[in-house]
Amino acid sequence: MNLFCKRPPERGAALIIGLILITVASLLAITSMRGSRMQEMMTSNQNNKLISQMAAEAGASRFVDEAINGDAGWWGSDQWQNSIPPDQSSPNNLGQYGYYWISPEDIVWQTNPDVVSVTVRGLARQGATLLAETQARIRVSRTAGSSANQMHPFGDAGVIGCDGVATQGSGQIDSYDSRVAGYDKKNPGRRGDVLTTSPTASVELTGNAPIYGTVNSTGNVKVTGSSSIYGNVNATGTVSLDGGGSIIYGNVATTENVDFGSSAAVRGNVSANGDIAFKNWGAQVTGNAQAGGKITSGNKNKPPSDHVGGTAQAGTNPNNPGVAQTPCDPLGIDDLVSDFDKEFSSGTMNIGPWTYRNVKLTPNGVSYYDPTWNVQSWKKDSSRKMEEVELFGDTTQFLKVSDFDLGQNGTLEISGGDVVLMVDGDMNIGGNTSITIAPGSSLTVILTGRFDLQGSVTVNDRNPIDSSGKVPFALFSSYEDTSKKGNSDGVQLRGNTDMTAVIYAPKSNVSVSGSGDLFGQLRGKTVEATGAGGIHYDVALEEFGVDTESGGGGGNEEPRINVDTWNLIIPD
Secondary structure, three states: OOOOOOOOOOOOHHHHHHHHHHHHHHHHHHHHHHHHHHHHHHHHHHHHHHHHHHHHHHHHHHHHHHHHHOOHHHOOOOHHHHOOOOOOOOOOOEOOOEEEEOOHHHEEEEOOOEEEEEEEEEEEEEOOEEEEEEEEEEEEEEEOOOEOOEEOOOOOOOEEEOOEEEEOOOOOEEEEOOOOOOOOOOOOEOOOOEEOOOOOOEEEEOOOOOEOOOEEEOOOEEEOOOOOEOOOEEEOOOEEEOOOOOEEOOOEEEOOOEEEOOOOEEOOOEEEOOOEEEOOOOOEEOOOEEEOOOEEEOOOOOOHHHHEOOOEEEOOOOOOOOOOOOOOOOOOHHHHHHOOOOOOOOOOEEEOOHHHOEEEEEOOEEEEEEOOOOOOEEEEOOOOOOEEEEEOOEEEEEEEEOOEEEOOOOEEEEOOOEEEEEEOOOEEEOOOOEEEEOOOOEEEEEEOOOEEEOOEEEEOOOOOOOOOOOOOEEEEEOOOOOOOOOOOOOEEEOOOOOEEEEEEEEEEEEEEOOOOOEEEEEEEEEEEEOOOOOEEEEHHHHHOOEEOOOOOOOOEOOOEEEEEEEEEEOOO
16 A cells, blocks of 8 residues: 655745735835825925915015105005006016915004004915915005204114124124114014225124114125024125025125025025125025025036026126215214313222122212121212203213223112213123113113123113104214234123113124123124124114214105014914
């Protein structure tokens, strides 16, 4: 008997395995296709959002240009709408899919002060299909022109560095208008302009400090950090955009070259009397590019036209005028100081020692609190005598000292009216100290030496100019820095608390290294901001006027148009 028999051969196993492999491969292919489709949709959505944002910004820029450069008679009328579509039925006005318009229902006028608020709607649309929407909400105000026989020393910009401005910190530069409302960090104004005034004076941005305003440089502009500029850039030199992630939300115009050394973006137009060079693959201009020389790309696979959303035109000089040089010291600080040379000095003022730790300065004189156990009361400092002087056309009370030092937890309170303090030497405000200025009062410091602030200067209403046009705290320094920026800077702001002040030091290097915010204005020979504190320019300061001896021509200048806010909103 045969105990062993052969099993019949297995049939169909290879077919089953093959079907399994085909099924797995099909699933992988479907998953890959689905992922690719999802990625494609995400990219498309992002592009649509970008198109709608650029459309809204283009419409906002068009509106602002009409407001600033148009006929002054447009105020309160709809004259400017002849050039801006009133609804979305108009043809596309930004590329193939971009649309912008301003509906009459989205325009709100008000007077005293003159303000117009508009909502510019930007769409990405293909035919009748809405792909994305962005709104730009703009507020523009009009202020009265200045008198022909007055000068306005605080109306130029928020930060003026005659020989140069540099930022290395993270503090934001912006503006607000105290005539309308207090400072709103979530809704910053766009008048925080940065200005240089001397030949070849440059602006260097190496930190992460956004600027809500226009940069006007009489020399070069160099951006190596990630700071974005929510305004225009104008230069009489080369504009170098070498900071990755930096965005210019306005136009760039220069008398020389524009170099894109990084993936920086310009949302407006770029024009150069010289060349425009796109040295980085990711560099992008949303608007047009015009150069008197060449427009080049650093990558042979990406021509210059691929970097430009609008038209790229080389060999046609835009004839940009550059930034005009203006006086660094319009007030004439040396003449201002010399007016008080012959006034009597009461010697050094040292606030902080035990019996002279809390001091009050009023138009009637100086008093201090004596904490001695058998005194414990306010006493008059008979060694400090007030004198009556005239400053900027107003009569005020004046005290002159040789040096001023506030330390050891000392306090100085200004109340009862306006006081001028001349320090014919250095002024030091140490840490854990404070100067408090009561409402309705003011302290004007005229200084010949260095100013070093580590403590705080508090203005109770926080505004650098009050409703009567008075500046509560102002520093006028004639100290001259002959060396480069450093530890010996003529004005050092190192405090970690907020400060309300106007700093006028046209011959001094000004350094801002603290974490406290400054509400007011800065003017220095140079200005360097390296701290985390912001600088918030109050545009109401432009109303501060100083009578001039000349100027009998009469009449007023044209009203000034100000861009107060500019915000992008994505509707729900």
